[in-house]
Amino acid sequence: MGLHGGQFKTMRIPVETFHLGNGLFVTLSEDHTTPIVAVNLWYHVGSANEKAGRTGFAHLFEHMLFQGSAHVGSNEHFELIQRAGGTLNGSTWLERTNYFETVPSNELALALWLEADRMGELLPAMTQEKLDTQREVVKNERRWSVDNQPYGTMLEKMQELVFPPSHPFQHSLIGSMEDLSAASLDDIAKFFATYYTPDNAVLSIAGDFDSTDARKLVTDYFGPIRSGEGRPALPPMNLPPVFGSRLREVVYDNVSLARLFMAFRSPVFGSEKYYAASVASAVLGMRKGSRLHRSLVRERQIAADAGAFTLDLAKGTDILVVDVTARPETSFARLEEEVEREIDLIHREGVAETEVKRAIALIETDLLASLQSAGERADRLSMFATYFKRPELVNEQADSYRSVTTQRVNELISERFGEENRASLLYVPKEGVEPESVLTAAAGTG
Amino acid sequence: MVTALRPKPGPTRNYHFPNFLDEILPSGIRLVTAPVAKLPVVTVLVVVNAGSTNDPKGKEGVAALTAGTLLEGSKRFDGAELAEKFEQLGTSVESGADWDSAFIKITVLSGQVDKATKLLGEAISNPVFPEREIERAKAERLAEILQLETEPRGLADEKFSEFLYTEESRYSKPDEGSSESVSALSRKDVEEFYRSGYRSGSTTVIITGDISTEAARALVTRAFQDWPSGRAPHRPLIAAARTTRKSIHIVDKPDAPQSELRAGHVGLPRNHPDFFPTLVMNAVLGGLFGSRINLNLREAHGYTYGASSFYDWRRGPGPFVVSTAVQSEVTAPALREILLEIDRIRGERISEEELSLARDYLDGVFPIRYETTAAIASALATLVIYDLPADYYDSYRKNVRGVSADAVLQAARSHLHPDELQTIVVGDARVIRASVSDLNVGDMHVHSS
Secondary structure (H helix, E strand, O other), X not given: OOOOOOOHHHOOXXXXXXXXXXXXXXXXXXXXXXXXXXXXXXXXXXXXXXXXXOOOHHHHHHHHOOOOEOXXXXXXXXXXXXXXXXXXXXXXXXXXXXXXXXXXXXXXXHHHHHHHHHHHOXXXXXXXXXXXXXXXXXXXXXHHHHHOOOOOOHHHHHXXXXXXXXXXXXXXXXXXXXXXXXXXXXXXXXXXXXXXXXXXXXXXEEEOOOHHHHHHHHHHHHOOOOOOOOOOOOOOOOOOOOOOOXXXXXXXXXXXXXXXXXXXXXXXXXXXXXXXXXXHHHHHHOOOOOHHHHHHHHHOOOEEEEEEEEOOOOOOOEEEEEEEEEOOOOOHHHHHHHHHHHHHHHHHHOOOHHHHHHHHHHHHHHHHHHOOOHHHHHHHHHHHHHHHOOHHHHHOHHHHHHOOOHHHHXXXXXXXXXXXXXXXXXXXXXXXXXXXXXXXXXXXXX | OOOOOOOOOOOOOOOOOOOOEEEEOOOOOEEEEEEXXXXXXXXXXXXXXXXXXXXXOXXXXXHHHHHHHOOOEEOOOEHHHHHHHHHHOOOEEEEEEOOOOEEEEEEEEHHHHHHXXXXXXXXXXXXXXXXXHHHHHHHHHHHHHHHHOOOHHHHHHHHHHHHHEOOOOHHHOOOOOOHXXXXXXXXXXXXXXXXHHXXXXXXXXXXXXXXXXXXXXXXXXXXXXXXXXXXXXXXXXXOOEOOOOOEEEEEEOOOOOEEEEEEEEEOOEOOOOOHHHHHHHHHHHHHOOOOHHHHHHHHHOXXXXXXXXXXXXXXXXXXXXXXXXXXXXXXXHHHHHHHHHHHHHHHOOOXXXXXXXXXXXXXXXXXXXXXXXXXXXXXXXXXXXXXXXXXXXXXXXXXXXXXOHHHHHHHHHHHOOHHHOEEEEEEOHHHHHHHHHOOOOOEEEEEEO
């Protein structure tokens, strides 16, 4: 690194890979500018892998991974990393669960050992009491981030609306209170044995380390861990490119402003078409110069805020979401109408070259700015290795974006933004709703 | 089997906070440049001594409105054109005001930094504050205020400040203004605030990333050639507590599944000589995942997803606050544990274990905090805003390591005031009321929301 003058085209982070005999896939990326190192583990398991009646289990399990292992006490993982001057956390998503630490580079061995101990020997440390406490913590997390937070149910309701019943992405990530209550130590043991195995994980190390030393540490700590005995295959996840009809749900909730989340099925993360979809989403909703902001927030002033994003799902189908919050004086019916009109317009006429260039320029800056962080580099290496077995894709992202043409964006829009591919999740303040407008809106339900 | 043998740390590698050059340009603008050439990206952060504590009385929110609409139109371009021009260059742009300063920040690839900075300098030197954009920004702020009615976290924070400081204090009102004050603001107020405050003697430009000090100097000199000279007026700050008697306020939210809880009192100004002992003391009390309050409320009792305490460091004495959200039914027991932890850290010396955890963390994590150009720029802004010495970051780790268990005890006794504690609960009064009245938390006031 150490390039000058916007030579983004040649910007490459080094990527080395190797496998251990037990199947662990390891990626390394050295950078000696700062004496810190990031360790990042992706397990290829998420809420999609949960069985019926156990929604929220993958995430509850993530909490249990901080409760100690054979040689580590309860909460000691946190303490040892913080004592070393490191930062750490974990997160759960539909398709994966990740665990990560960034530490001073002389503490790399500690971070690796802690991860190896819980990958190898978690179960001796599991107790009913710890499970009960973390169950309460997670229930409080649900109350805090979902139940007692305006629009907090968005992801859960969106999953339910846009995926067919029994599709692995259809059920709640944080889980229901009932299912959280039902989780047992036996579930923990089975989930661990099935999914938390070296052959279902990717370990990435980015930052200030010596490759030879790191290989030895990884081999010493993770080498003795036994591979898994296979995992149940996910049911088929492929879906047609469009919903096939209008989907719509109105949620009368404890919110102050109406807010519309309009979702579209879109090409899976990492595909060539995904990059066109990602650019389309930025054209629509990234920053103040975007279509929706310019039109609905600045010019027509019916919205307080407008944005768009993709969920970045790598299996079956991705979902692109347009997110517009109404101004207080805008009725929810008007909000919906105006957003529909914008989408109709873009679907009919496509977008202009300047809009595509603007979007790509903004995405490039964000991408490069984020790669400054060792933790971010490690996380992206793990992501590309987990989904595609190709961590070097981290270096191709910018090119993939840059090669998106206006024509490809417009093809994508024409294919995916039609009426047969729109799912509206509309939040409406439950107080002060005029009955008349409810009736009008209900009549429009397809 | 994974080895039971815990690894020992290797030899430490030296780390220095990035070198920076701090100078006053002939125009009077202060320029701080930290060249960091890791990736071809640059952050330009303009800091103006025109934060919310400079709001004239009755005009609360004008600092935020001014900073927020600075880029909504210049003599040459309207707001939409400015957004378009910045974004075609791939520039991420942010502007706003906090208590102590106004800021405008851009991050851009180094190949575009000249154009983007020139555009920035020209725009913020010649803003026209169009009536239409001012009114739109006001309406958006009013929408935000309305959102608070259904957003318990934000509401709890706001109510806490309101009940903590005397009505005369700027800190008692939201930094971006209340619905009354914002509704009354006019284009003229914004213009006057801009004319009086945005002046070279009150402005610092911070540039970090892939750029040389020479190039940065030439760039800022050219881009800010129209920046007016002079200094922002000084406005004295009142930050007295509303009361020194402890009390509890319940903001009633019938059927709320959780109580948002805030407990605290007026804290210390950023420049207080006890900054470091207080920092370490708070890390042990509630600043870390492994702090007493979090381990107690989350890990021992499962009352919450997380609990923390912090001093909100400002030029004036910002609040000290313990903050958490707990299941409604356990509001009283959770509050009791918080009170016990405050008493305990004032009562006896912390253990060597706890001291070393806090010190080692604050010392060790130091280099991890400055990975990005934006983070380095923000650290340099802290130096400028609080007038800290140039070697502040070079001596930071030594200062942290120098804090003893006695100093922590002293800081806890001097700077935690359980007898003056103000407690705010946003939650279901029906469930909470009786149980919290058994605690010794002062007079109870119940407010309908």
